[in-house]
Amino acid sequence: MTAWRRFTRNRLAVVGLALIVVLALSAVLAPWLAPYDPTRQSLVEKRSKPGGKYWLGADEFGRDILSRVIYGSRVALLVGVLSVLIALAGGLVLGTMSGFFGGWLDAVLMRGIEILLAFPYLLLALAIVAAMGTGALNTTIAVGVWGIPTVTRMVRGSVLALRETEYVGAARALGAATPALLRRHILPNVIPGLVVYATLFMANAILLEAALSFLGLGVQPPTASWGLMVSTGRDVLLVAPHVATVPGIAIMVAVLAFNLVGDGLRDALDPRMRGSA
């Protein structure tokens, strides 16, 4: 059975994929889908309850929450995808160098990675944002850099294993140059494992962006970021709990979707892992 067949037989994974398609569509079509301008304020209608004119209610400034949730998917997906790319690019380069060339380069790189992994979750990203300042771009960089150590370790592990395989040895014996060896024989076998990781990392990247924005250290107002929306709703929790809770559901659905697809991909690409973890 092909991997794709195995993937589609996993109902939860298909649900996840469908949710990702919806998210992507809402990000691309935001200007046509959103009923109102996400930054348009209407102070007389502030904190409107869900239902009525505003389907999901209005926030502290009378902005339509549904429109802001739709526009927020742009921030979440854009920051997510770009930070995944940063993590993958950085991790691929460092991990391949470390695993393929070994020696002192490997030793130095691995000690560096160990140090970065000694930062408890979130703290490395916090330190980067603290130094570089807030904003969507810096948040993306912080989230991406946060992912580099793990990707590096994964890539290094697979490159080390592949380097010793017979077909790589054979290619080398036939005179393949290092770049060709890497491109033709090693990287194509590293990538599939990374696809699973990238999907699961995407879920974490969305969570991390939301967390940084919630703390006020990520995407800045008036941009519609889900984490930021939850943070604004915090001040009116008692009188209008929907302002904080609705955008949180959007975060949860997006993260859930990528987790489901990531789990499904892992099971489909590596049937031995099925049912575990």
Place this chain on the structure above:
Amino acid sequence: MLTFVVRRLLLAVPVLLGVVFVVMLTVDLLPGDAVTLMLGEHATQDAVAKLRDHLGLDKPFLVRYLEYVGRVARGDLGRSIQQNRPVAAELADAWPATLQLTVAALVLAAVAGIVAGVASAVWPNSFFDALARLGSLFGLSMPIFWTGLVLIVVFSLWLNWLPVGGAGSLTHLVLPAVTLALPSVAMISRMTRAAVLDVLREDYVRTARAKGVGEFWVLGRHALRNAFIPILTLLGLQSGQLMGGAVLTETVFAWPGLGRLMVKAIFARDYILLQGAVLVFALAFVVINLLVDLSYGLLDPRIGRQG
């Protein structure tokens, strides 16, 4: 045993030195003048010069780094610019609250996660199993700060059972600890389920069953004991997750711990305080994982202490 502990602690030293290096370097790479950013545009020349001198900013980065490390080795973490107090005093005030919160969350997560995971593995594909697996998917996907707010709305504002925030009594601890524990419950129950399922397929479990050992003892003496090693590793890694989560949970619940102190330090651009706080978190993370490594030997006599 002692030599193993000492060796592992010595190995942690370069890692911690590296952590300080990374944090100082990120701050150093900061565009613009750090002092002006800290004191604001309208600071007097005198104040700027004083702070520059205090931070030693006229010296090269490496000299400053070595000086800082030397001071830290003597227990001097510098002075917080914002609070005008020694950083060590600020950290000493804050860490017990964070310890209380993370330990409570870790215990809660371990107990709930292991119980749910074992139950799932013992009755695989049952209704409970499906429920637990679905629950753990949601647990992993909910942003922790949002879970905290939802719990506040339900239990503090609607039901009026528990306080909204702050610290002081056991009732103050309940909501933050549950909030912080939830993602870890999800991780631990998934991992436990997989580990127990694996062990239950082993020959020695079949042998134990064949010789008439009761199902309770099969689980307790054979399955769980062996499944514990991967679970323990995960607990060590989860402690890092919990410390990061503590930053968010403490912010949501106004819990007076290290995480909130750190966020305040970032907003105040109090980098000396920030460095100290990060150092404490990294140290705690290293020590916890050392403890995890040590406990392997207790669970599995085959694992030697040569490390």
